[in-house]
Amino acid sequence: MSDDAPSGLPLPTLATQLFESSPDCVKLLSSDGRVLSMNVNGQCAMEIDDFAAVAGATWKSFWPLEAQASIDAALAAAIGGGTGHFQAMCPTAKGTPKWWDVLVTVAANPFDGSRNLLVVSRDITASELAARELRAANERLAEVFRQAPAFMCVLRGPDHVFDMVNDRYLQLVGNRDLVGRPVRAALPEVGGQGFFELLDAVYRSGEPFVGHDMPVMLQRQPGTPLEQCFIDIVHSALRDADGRITGVLVHGVDQTHRRLAEMALYQSRERFEKIVSQAATGVVEMDMAGRITFANRRYYDMLGYAGDELIGATAADVTAPDSLQATLDAVSRLMADGEGFVIDKHYLRKDGSLMPATSSVNALRGPAGEFQGLVAIVLDTTASERADRDLRASEDRYRTLFDSMDQGFCVIEMIADDTGRPVDYRFVEMNRMFEQHTGLANATGRTAKELVPTLDDFWVDTYGRVALTGVAARFENEAPALGRWFDVYATPFDAPGSRRVGLLFTDITARKAANQRLRRLAADLSEADRRKTEFLATLAHELRNPLAPIRSGLAVMRMGGDRVVPKVREVMERQVEHMVHLIDDLLDIARISGGKLELRKGRADLRKVLSSAVETSQPSIEAGRHVLAVDMAEEAMFADVDAVRIAQVVSNLLNNAAKYTPPGGLIRLAMDREGGEAVISVTDTGVGIPAESIGGVFDMFSQVSRHLDLAQGGLGIGLSLVRRLVEMHGGQVTARSDGIDAGSHFTVRLPLLDAAAAVDTARAEAGERPAGAAALPMPGLNVLVVDDNVDAAQTLAMILELGGHATRVAHNGVEAMAAVREFTPHVAFLDIGMPEMNGYETALAMRQLPGLRGVRLVALTGWGTETDRNRSTEAGFDEHLTKPVQAADVQAILAGIDAGA
Numbered sequence: 001m002s003d004d005a006p007s008g009l010p011l012p013t014l015a016t017q018l019f020e021s022s023p024d025c026v027k028l029l030s031s032d033g034r035v036l037s038m039n040v041n042g043q044c045a046m047e048i049d050d051f052a053a054v055a056g057a058t059w060k061s062f063w064p065l066e067a068q069a070s071i072d073a074a075l076a077a078a079i080g081g082g083t084g085h086f087q088a089m090c091p092t093a094k095g096t097p098k099w100w101d102v103l104v105t106v107a108a109n110p111f112d113g114s115r116n117l118l119v120v121s122r123d124i125t126a127s128e129l130a131a132r133e134l135r136a137a138n139e140r141l142a143e144v145f146r147q148a149p150a151f152m153c154v155l156r157g158p159d160h161v162f163d164m165v166n167d168r169y170l171q172l173v174g175n176r177d178l179v180g181r182p183v184r185a186a187l188p189e190v191g192g193q194g195f196f197e198l199l200d201a202v203y204r205s206g207e208p209f210v211g212h213d214m215p216v217m218l219q220r221q222p223g224t225p226l227e228q229c230f231i232d233i234v235h236s237a238l239r240d241a242d243g244r245i246t247g248v249l250v251h252g253v254d255q256t257h258r259r260l261a262e263m264a265l266y267q268s269r270e271r272f273e274k275i276v277s278q279a280a281t282g283v284v285e286m287d288m289a290g291r292i293t294f295a296n297r298r299y300y301d302m303l304g305y306a307g308d309e310l311i312g313a314t315a316a317d318v319t320a321p322d323s324l325q326a327t328l329d330a331v332s333r334l335m336a337d338g339e340g341f342v343i344d345k346h347y348l349r350k351d352g353s354l355m356p357a358t359s360s361v362n363a364l365r366g367p368a369g370e371f372q373g374l375v376a377i378v379l380d381t382t383a384s385e386r387a388d389r390d391l392r393a394s395e396d397r398y399r400t401l402f403d404s405m406d407q408g409f410c411v412i413e414m415i416a417d418d419t420g421r422p423v424d425y426r427f428v429e430m431n432r433m434f435e436q437h438t439g440l441a442n443a444t445g446r447t448a449k450e451l452v453p454t455l456d457d458f459w460v461d462t463y464g465r466v467a468l469t470g471v472a473a474r475f476e477n478e479a480p481a482l483g484r485w486f487d488v489y490a491t492p493f494d495a496p497g498s499r500r501v502g503l504l505f506t507d508i509t510a511r512k513a514a515n516q517r518l519r520r521l522a523a524d525l526s527e528a529d530r531r532k533t534e535f536l537a538t539l540a541h542e543l544r545n546p547l548a549p550i551r552s553g554l555a556v557m558r559m560g561g562d563r564v565v566p567k568v569r570e571v572m573e574r575q576v577e578h579m580v581h582l583i584d585d586l587l588d589i590a591r592i593s594g595g596k597l598e599l600r601k602g603r604a605d606l607r608k609v610l611s612s613a614v615e616t617s618q619p620s621i622e623a624g625r626h627v628l629a630v631d632m633a634e635e636a637m638f639a640d641v642d643a644v645r646i647a648q649v650v651s652n653l654l655n656n657a658a659k660y661t662p663p664g665g666l667i668r669l670a671m672d673r674e675g676g677e678a679v680i681s682v683t684d685t686g687v688g689i690p691a692e693s694i695g696g697v698f699d700m701f702s703q704v705s706r707h708l709d710l711a712q713g714g715l716g717i718g719l720s721l722v723r724r725l726v727e728m729h730g731g732q733v734t735a736r737s738d739g740i741d742a743g744s745h746f747t748v749r750l751p752l753l754d755a756a757a758a759v760d761t762a763r764a765e766a767g768e769r770p771a772g773a774a775a776l777p778m779p780g781l782n783v784l785v786v787d788d789n790v791d792a793a794q795t796l797a798m799i800l801e802l803g804g805h806a807t808r809v810a811h812n813g814v815e816a817m818a819a820v821r822e823f824t825p826h827v828a829f830l831d832i833g834m835p836e837m838n839g840y841e842t843a844l845a846m847r848q849l850p851g852l853r854g855v856r857l858v859a860l861t862g863w864g865t866e867t868d869r870n871r872s873t874e875a876g877f878d879e880h881l882t883k884p885v886q887a888a889d890v891q892a893i894l895a896g897i898d899a900g901a
Contacts, residue, residue: 079106087102228256335371338371347378486507486508602641606646606750694736786842788812797809840871
């Protein structure tokens with residue numbers, strides 16, 4: 001036995017140095033799992049600024065819910081004498097997510113016998129490859145900690161009966177049932193190795209025994225072969241109050257792993273260095289002067305050096321200028337306060353290039369805690385930085401594409417209630433078109449229900465279904481709360497199980513409205529087509545009506561001779577007038593629709609205009625045996641109007657009243673002044689207008705269908721013509737009826753001239769003198785008639801010949817030019833629409849002939865707009881007559897021609 005203390009570092013000092021020098025997060029927990037201490041590197045890794053803030057806290061509370069089961073299992077394994085191990089994520093104190101490889105074991109105090117839990121947590125976030133290598137190294141270090149010498153037992157009496165045994169001792173001997181059994185019976189395989197004899201000697205002499213690295217063969221597990229172990233052991237005599245020896249205290253440390261490791265290291269230092277050199281990270285040691293004393297192969301390779309080129313180099317030699325000051329400052333702080341640090345820096349390679357890296361640096365200290373140097377673990381982050389750059393570039397490209405789309409795009413995160421049912425969603429991000437398509441501003445981080453409280457459940461249900469099932473959806477739907485329609489493609493976003501959904505969408509409100517307008521237009525076109533069909537049928541009917549008596553009249557004239565001509569002529573003239581009226585109405589509508597009807601406005605007294613209209617409609621009123629009551633103010637009402645067109649408006653209203661009023665009805669025409677307007681009304685006691693028809697009474701081809709039997713003919717365009725003519729005069733017309741058989745009331749409002757203009761007009765009319773009688777046409781005129789309609793040309797020639805004129809007939813422009821060489825006309829009536837040479841070309845050709853430059857040219861055409869008249873004038877025509885030509889118009893033109901000219 002020896003009185004000297006065990007060689008090497010004192011146990012508390014060594015444990016502390018091992019505890020603090022570990023690059024891992026090492027914690028000592030109480031048996032109930034509360035944090036008692038944590039090494040400095042652990043506090044740095046966990047971003048704990050003040051350990052007092054976590055001291056005494058339950059270690060398990062630091063971990064997220066999903067790691068709780070693994071933690072419970074690890075603690076149970078350690079407390080049960082084994083080693084707990086798991087890998088999981090635990091955020092740092094500042095919320096940084098990190099992943100850890102955790103080992104948990106029981107740590108017993110060899111001096112007071114207390115049992116705590118030792119937890120070693122290694123940060124495996126950096127990379128998977130580095131994590132594997134670091135995990136292997138950490139496991140070797142953890143094994144050393146777990147096998148620290150701390151076994152103890154108390155033996156009573158000369159037979160050395162086990163009285164007390166701690167867990168480390170039980171672990172040493174295979175967890176056998178020892179208490180109450182003599183040592184020789186409990187550990188029979190130890191016999192013959194001298195240990196029992198040592199116990200006997202201590203018991204007899206009371207002198208302690210101290211042994212180091214003593215070999216012993218033990219059965220570590222029941223039924224297994226004997227194993228050689230190495231132990232540091234101390235035998236001390238136990239005495240009672242009287243000083244008598246009563247037993248022996250045995251305590252020691254199982255040094256088997258250390259001893260085997262020392263033997264291995266002793267056998268081959270190169271082997272150890274090769275192991276270090278194979279690490280995926282660089283390892284470098286520096287002395288107090290900052291000179292490199294050791295570096296592994298990985299460190300050399302990272303910096304491009306070979307052999308031992310770096311031995312003796314300083315940190316400044318391998319640090320880039322941009323990182324040098326920060327490195328020196330960090331090392332100074334480490335030397336001052338002993339707190340390790342992690343730094344991201346640039347290393348300077350041998351070829352001058354830079355290497356980005358993350359270095360974890362800790363102090364190396366001697367037995368007294370003095371600073372002896374430092375050790376750094378260096379991780380080359382070139383690949384990760386390149387990956388980060390590539391990721392940023394990819395994100396930039398994604399963002400560019402994201403923002404350049406003309407469609408709206410956003411990522412939403414579903415919000416569920418306690419049952420998992422989606423109830424809302426939050427906008428995570430969106431592109432710049434999002435607001436334009438939705439009208440929602442500043443939506444990031446806000447929920448749909450927050451932005452649009454009245455949003456219907458369809459959207460939440462649909463997006464929730466996409467998130468839960470992982471099946472994308474494409475649909476069109478209206479969002480009434482936003483007043484918009486959307487075309488949406490919704491797809492799961494991020495990893496499976498994520499509650500995020502990506503939405504690509506377009507505001508199709510305008511398209512939907514356009515489609516609705518197209519449908520309405522199609523319906524309107526269909527209705528217009530129906531009315532057109534009805535109109536054509538009505539037109540055919542209306543044209544046949546006058547043609548029938550005309551044809552019958554011709555037959556009567558052939559059969560009855562001259563005695564029936566006067567009576568038949570009246571019939572035929574009346575029917576022709578009816579046909580002309582129909583055609584004139586059609587032409588007026590066509591001109592108005594085409595914007596070709598030109599009003600010939602002038603100052604007119606509306607009383608005279610209404611009188612003219614009454615005169616025109618009197619036959620229709622008398623035919624229906626109606627009573628017409630006229631009520632007009634005595635004062636003159638002057639307006640700037642086309643008197644003929646306004647008379648046509650009032651006449652149409654009177655004719656309409658006569659048609660739809662049963663025989664013997666009352667029709668009232670009234671005119672009065674209201675402010676600056678003349679109010680003209682036509683009221684009847686007729687069949688009235690149903691409420692459903694009142695809105696379309698002024699539409700083209702509109703006739704109240706249930707009263708067509710009273711229409712007495714007509715195309716259904718009269719009231720449409722009324723409205724358009726009134727609106728062209730800046731007025732308005734309305735219709736009112738109390739319903740079926742309640743009569744109708746039409747009101748026309750026209751703007752009147754101001755008082756000064758009306759007085760000027762009255763004075764001008766007072767100064768007019770009646771014109772003299774028109775001059776009678778002089779006989780003996782030569783008249784050329786040119787028309788490709790043979791019957792029209794012949795009948796006009798007959799009328800002229802009956803007036804005493806000489807005529808020549810041609811049926812196209814070529815014949816006309818041939819005729820004028822033998823027949824020099826005073827006047828020529830030329831049809832415009834002829835084959836070969838039209839009327840314009842023929843007129844121009846005639847004007848070129850010397851003998852015809854003074855001939856009077858009259859255009860005959862069915863077109864009578866101002867544009868048509870201007871074109872006739874440009875072609876050389878003197879007059880413009882619209883078919884069918886009235887005989888009085890022809891006589892008026894001939895009356896002004898001097899045959900001797």
